[in-house]
Amino acid sequence: MERLHTDCIHPKENNKGIALMVSGCFWGKPRGSLIPITRTINKTRYVRLLRRYLFPVFHQMISCCIDDFLFQQNNFPVHKAYSVMDCLEANKIDIIEHSLYSPDLNPIEHVWVEPKKRLHQQHPRISDTPGRKEAVKKKLAEVPPLILESISSEFFEKLWRSMPKRVAAILQVRGGYTKY
Secondary structure (H helix, E strand, C coil), rough: CHHHHHHHHCCCCCCCCCCCCCEECCCCCCCCCCCCCCCCHHHHHHHHHHHHHHHHHHHHHHHHCCCCEEECCCHHHHCCHHHHHHHHCCCCCCCCCCCCCHHHCHHHHHHHHHHHHHHHHCEEEEEECCCCCCHHHHHHHHHHHHHCCCHHHHHHHHHHHHHHHHHHHHHHCCCCCCCC
């Protein structure tokens, strides 16, 4: 039987403890880069990340005559650091305030599922990369931009356009759980 041929069998292995944090953004159909975070993120590195990757997206939005936007973070502790908040304020970037655990109000939280799914589909054996964890993590860091390009812009627009419904649902249940 072909399904039992050794080339067709990929034994499921336990999680090897290899993870890669990524950062990303989108606004409607357009999206920023999916940035692999290969080192521990602190307030200084986060400000650098904002300046290098996020501010160009903001400038792109402004050049498209979108100048009344709000920036939404996911309340990671580094996001609330004084230096981060000062940097955003100095650049006239308004932030949406929301509760600590509110994925209903943060559409990017729903984006992360899609790259993970595609990673496992497109690179099912990436954890078998020769070398130690560092080699696997390095290989893994090369993949996010490729995966992001495979996700349709309509996927992002649908999430972006869902925000009014999300807010209405949260208000209706007075901050409780919603279908989002």
